[in-house]
Amino acid sequence: MMIRTENLSKRFGDVVAVKDLNLEVRKGTAYGFIGPNGAGKSTTMAMLATLLEPSEGRAWIGGWEVTEHPDEVRRLIGYMPDFFGVYDRLTAEEYLAFFAAGYGIDPSRREGIISRLLELVNLADKRDAYVDDLSRGMKQRLGLARCLVHDPELLILDEPASGLDPRARIELRSVLRELKSMGKTIFISSHILPELADFCDAIGVMERGKLVAAGDVREITGRIKGGRTVEIHLLEDAERAAKRLEGEQGVTSLRVDGRKLTVGLEGDERRQAELLSLLIAEGIPVYRFEEISTDIEDVFLKITGTGEEGSP
Numbered sequence: 001m002m003i004r005t006e007n008l009s010k011r012f013g014d015v016v017a018v019k020d021l022n023l024e025v026r027k028g029t030a031y032g033f034i035g036p037n038g039a040g041k042s043t044t045m046a047m048l049a050t051l052l053e054p055s056e057g058r059a060w061i062g063g064w065e066v067t068e069h070p071d072e073v074r075r076l077i078g079y080m081p082d083f084f085g086v087y088d089r090l091t092a093e094e095y096l097a098f099f100a101a102g103y104g105i106d107p108s109r110r111e112g113i114i115s116r117l118l119e120l121v122n123l124a125d126k127r128d129a130y131v132d133d134l135s136r137g138m139k140q141r142l143g144l145a146r147c148l149v150h151d152p153e154l155l156i157l158d159e160p161a162s163g164l165d166p167r168a169r170i171e172l173r174s175v176l177r178e179l180k181s182m183g184k185t186i187f188i189s190s191h192i193l194p195e196l197a198d199f200c201d202a203i204g205v206m207e208r209g210k211l212v213a214a215g216d217v218r219e220i221t222g223r224i225k226g227g228r229t230v231e232i233h234l235l236e237d238a239e240r241a242a243k244r245l246e247g248e249q250g251v252t253s254l255r256v257d258g259r260k261l262t263v264g265l266e267g268d269e270r271r272q273a274e275l276l277s278l279l280i281a282e283g284i285p286v287y288r289f290e291e292i293s294t295d296i297e298d299v300f301l302k303i304t305g306t307g308e309e310g311s312p
């Protein structure tokens with residue numbers, strides 16, 4: 001596990017920014033952290049990046065507890081905050097050299113690293129341009145290069161696509177895909193779900209400090225596309241039921257979790273009833289069969305229906 005948190009919480013006076021957060025992000029995957037403004041995404045990311053002390057709970061990065069081993073954690077992560085400072089007298093190259101020096105990278109290696117990074121984020125031709133003259137999309141990509149100077153395993157990216165035009169978003173996404181193919185773990189936030197859906201393996205949705213949904217991206221996006229999710233509780237391991245429903249018309253996903261089977265379904269109530277009959281006919285002991293709460297769908301509607309210029 002690359003990231004794990006246990007009841008991670010943060011209070012600012014009376015404001016509970018993050019409440020009892022339990023997250024798991026597997027190594028080598030891209031995890032989309034979705035939620036409206038103020039949901040607690042930035043606060044969570046800052047705690048993971050060792051910049052903010054949790055009020056309660058714990059968090060581990062690559063097995064290192066963030067408050068006990070901040071140095072080890074910092075070596076493992078590249079963190080990109082949601083703001084970009086002002087660097088009017090620095091060129092792109094000088095900017096990266098500054099951070100490379102900050103990470104204690106040997107001067108003889110800096111030049112090579114900077115060239116490779118500028119290449120990676122498609123800014124090789126902007127090497128001598130002043131940072132403040134770059135477009136917002138270029139600045140974001142330069143910011144990404146900056147958090148890669150020490151070759152971290154995990155990238156924590158706070159709304160990197162916000163404020164970018166569609167073209168700049170596409171360019172950013174192509175860089176992120178490349179990083180993923182290099183084996184990096186990517187933890188990325190956004191308030192627009194479709195923006196991350198096709199890139200991420202898993203997503204977690206925050207609302208008012210709480211994780212209200214988390215899981216496989218296909219399962220969750222299936223719900224948004226009008227599909228439904230049915231939870232089936234059995235008196236036996238759910239494998240047999242999963243096998244029986246595999247390939248059945250309308251079934252878009254199946255997830256076995258001990259004696260619980262979660263089914264993504266495209267179809268109406270009649271189809272649900274048919275699937276239940278199939279299981280019963282097979283002698284599979286179902287004791288609970290229910291479509292799970294539509295609250296979660298409401299949350300998605302709120303998040304995805306904000307009228308922002310998303311790029312599905």
Ligand SMILES: Nc1ncnc2c1ncn2[C@@H]1O[C@H](COP(=O)(O)OP(=O)(O)OP(=O)(O)O)[C@@H](O)[C@H]1O
Nearest residue numbers: 012015016017035036037038039040041042043044
């Ligand atoms: N330093 C702080 N002092 C007081 N309150 C804070 C502080 N930082 C964040 N908060 C509050 O904590 C809550 C969560 O904020 P946070 O920035 O983590 O949300 P977010 O999901 O990242 O939203 P955004 O997309 O707007 O950055 C908000 O109510 C915010 O006002």
